[in-house]
Amino acid sequence: MKADFVNPFLESVVNVLSTMASMTVTAGTPSLKTDDVAKGDVTGLIGMTGQQTKGSFAITFTERAIFNIASKMLGDHPTEVDESVTDLVGEITNMATGGAKALFEQKGYDFDMAIPTVVAGKNHCIVHKSSGPKLILPFSTDAGEFFVEICFEP
């Protein structure tokens, strides 16, 4: 997968979180997902289909990270993963992929997006099933780390 293809996701995720949650978000170095499984407590997932390729996008947060983001974005102080938290994760998933889609359009890639799904549960892990490479993009914030996983067909 070319940097060309990863950058719109990186840029959009940093943009959404830094703008909406007024936090400093630093993108780490993307790596291929092998045995190393990013485990989250809440994950937003969305499928993307286009003429050139299709795949899926996941963004996974620990409770600590998403509670902190919720307090900054909504002024809430959630102590459990309730509907406001899953709504927020769905919204972040929509905004991050919507922003990436706009950046992809400038490069001539065109995507349709499905409806986001949010998975809640302690320490679940996400396994992408395709022939394409699975990439993990780590992000760090004051509130802890979170991870984006992307997997698109070659």
Next chain:
Amino acid sequence: MKADFVNPFLESVVNVLSTMASMTVTAGTPSLKTDDVAKGDVTGLIGMTGQQTKGSFAITFTERAIFNIASKMLGDHPTEVDESVTDLVGEITNMATGGAKALFEQKGYDFDMAIPTVVAGKNHCIVHKSSGPKLILPFSTDAGEFFVEICFEP
């Protein structure tokens, strides 16, 4: 959501499991998902986009149910959710939605499918985020129950 829209999923899921795992699969009555959350240990998820509507499909199994299905389909006797189990769930997700897509084509609906993602982790739950109704389709087998969730924009 019309029965017209639900039936291809029902039919395809029963078809895949009864053919591939040689098990008797009975579809229960679909219901609207409200507070009642189907919790699984392994879930296959896939986004579907089309001209007329877009949405997502999830199929969620308890460990007991999927281990039993794995033994019937693969001759394996898994005791944990390993790669063979998540592969199987990804494959069932692909086959079930692929079969439904073919049935939808006969009705004039056209879908592109994203890449399936599998979620593993004890007792996670799935929350669809869209304006459309969230429908739960229960299925029972000798190996226990499993659930399909579909959510499509009106």
